[in-house]
Amino acid sequence: MGMRTRTKVIIGIAAGVVVIGGVGVVVGPRLYADAVNGSAAAAPSLSPAAAGKLDAASADGTWKSGSGSYAGYRVHEVLQGQDVTVVGRTKQVEGTATVADGKLSDATVTVQVGKISTPEAARDAYFRDKALQTDKFPTATFRVTKPVDVSGALGGSTQSVTLSGDLTMHGVTKSVSADAQVAVGKDGDVQVAGKVPVTFQDYGVTAPSLGFVTVDPKGSVEFSLDLAK
Incomplete structure (x- = not known):
């Protein structure tokens, strides 16, 4: 994407251009904000299905993510005075986890960043090509570095945990x-849903601030994994 095209993309986002059925419809910032906020996906959460249980022998071993898994980001923008919550998602995510003696001893989540999308293709192009430079850095990875006790979850409860790790x-x-x-889901799969707060500058990513649209310097990486052996 050239500089002129990129500039048009950013201006188009700021002006509130919404494409409906292939036809560009220009709306005001308030209507645009309402449309984006209304389409923003909720934060990842566990399935409401009744929880199951796993004994130690069934739980121990390596678990891998299935087709129901996804990851992405959540950021806040201010567009001409209007608060906008933008959520990007992709199912192009791979997760593995090792359970031993009631503890999550190791886990890695790898996300294809270039596949993350929102309802606004122009915004996706900017974040993909300019902000995150996915041609050079196609993936983001979260790796758990400290074992955490998950025996409560294995015993049939929904357990809140803090996962310490490295985010690349x-x-x-x-x-x-x-x-x-x-x-633990009713089918014996293990469900994990969470978020990692991020400050973009820490990763060499500059959130755009163009006068008419400002992206908060902080956001979060979100993930939801359905793990099976």
């Missing part, structure tokens, strides 16, 4: 903490 994004690795929930 835009070629930069930082130690972070993720607030997550863990539970």
